[in-house]
Amino acid sequence: MLHESVFRTTDLPVSDRFEAWAERMGRTHAPMQLSSDRHADYRGSQRVIALGDVVVWPATFDHLVFRRTPKLIRQSDPETYHLSLLLKGEGAADWGRQQAAYRMNDFHINSSSRSWEVFTGSEPVTVLGVEVPRALVAVPGHRADQVLGSLLSGREGIGALLSQFLRQLVADTSSYQPTDAPRLGTVVADLVTALFAHTVDADLRLPPETRDRTLTLHVKTFIHRHLDDPDLTPAGIAAAHHVSRSYLYRLFQAEGLTVASYIRDRRLEYARRDLADPRLRDLPIRAVAARWGYPRAAEFTRAFRTAYGLPPSELREQALTEA
Template sequence: MLHESVLRTVDLPVTDRFDAWTQQLGRTHAPMQLASDRAADYRGHQRLIGLGDVTVWPATFDHLVFRRTPKLVRQSDPEVFHLSLLLRGEGAAVWGGQQAAYGTSDFHVNGSSRSYEIVTGPDPVTIVGVEIPRELVALPAGRAERVIGRRISGREGMGALLAQFLVQLASDTGPYRPSDAPRLGTVVTDLVTAVFAHAVDDDLRLPPDTHDRTLVLRAKAFVHRHLPDPELTPARIAAAHHISRSHLYRLFRAEGISVAAYVRDQRLANVRRDLADPALRAMPVRAVAARWGFPRAAEFTRAFRTAYGVPPGEFRRQALSAGSGAAARGRGRSAK
């Protein structure tokens, strides 16, 4: 599991909550002046996920006004870009005489080297924030800064690819090892660079390896969306991205895996998760397999046993038995 640190203001005395939140965001991005009409009893929840030089931080918090003044910029500038993917709520930003409003599934971009004011709506907001050093964004000087303050859609194009990756990562860091963190940071860096380049019509200046990694990520996102389809083939994946199968094979070989193995492994991981889910215990194993693109039972059973060392039915019995035992132990402790 990736290393995370968590702040929940409800765990603190009421009088300390807003100050703690202010200090935390100052460390997360850069020192800011914060204000809120809920400061007397502030509710905020932030997870900090370290990915090498990049930080991802899912958060939900009450109404807030962020001000990074010219004086604060002069006093401290970590030279980072910040992106916020707004998942719930609304907000607006003012910078350099310009302003923009943001809604659900929009990205807002700012930088620690510029002064700004950001205001969220009256209801709590939920975001996934990203902090990325300026030097990691592989665009010519001055190009990336043109994205600051702009509203970028997380519903389509490159913005959607970045949004999908961040939401999936934030929803469950359990499958990743600490050693995966720098690699995941590189993925975020490449996607942010691609999003910025697209926003300023600068795609052709992207380094070739960034193009390739971005294309791999697009292909993987396509695979995840179509896993239930038993007709998901390399030819179909390649056609969806307007490349040849040989090009697709080369891209995945650079990742250390074949296209077919990646599809199979993702399907097996989803089946494994569903077999361990008590809510799905009534669904036959073969139905769970078919749900994730395995229409032939014998082929699926061989693949599952090879991957996990036991037949799928036995795995389900062990997983559900272990879950029931843990729940019973928890109830016993609660009764004491």
């Protein structure tokens, strides 16, 4: 069996979880600044599978913002390429002049030698991460760096080969011997090299819709962070992102949503979660409502009943009885 380590924040006291997760991520990839709106009770799990100089790590974790700054690069640079295959959820990256959004089964590629910001959506994400030393990617550095910011699919061509190999590898490591690890690492490095070379030779560019997907994820993250503000409006959101309201509406229409319904649904979803949480049983319903942008209790009750078919007090009673 291949050597692997497993880490779960749920094995730790609540107060230690996020700090421990941040430390774990820093050791897995490179030192980073991490932040999350789920800081108080962070949930994340990760397996780290060592394949010689290559590391593969499947993980599932709550909302997270990763920042790799010039100062951190000067302090420590392992000189690796990082690939994440997004299996569930949403994510996006920002390199300053470049932005990219990623869908499921897309590869997200970074370098530990570049500064960047990566952020996930409000819901938990599942990724399959890979760390490959730059020295093992047989593409000239200035050419390989051109891949950063490209949209690399794991559903076709060489990307599909790499995706399938990684999925099969992490699904069951029991059939491999420890001596197989360096050879498997070489296979991964060779597939990454082939994917980089193919992308550079084909001179692929991000499709126009990528910027819209990136902006949509930025907007959703902004909304999530400001759900407690009763004055959160489409006009304010558009202004904060320097776009027109009509453009903002089109972004959400592309996903079959409206801005107002997205805000309402997220508020009610998190209010419902709080009402069903035994740890918050003593928090008054009006306080739960205000916490998620409803300063008027009557308005909250009407909206909640419309969404869930019963008033907040009844849902709380049912949930706590079943707990």
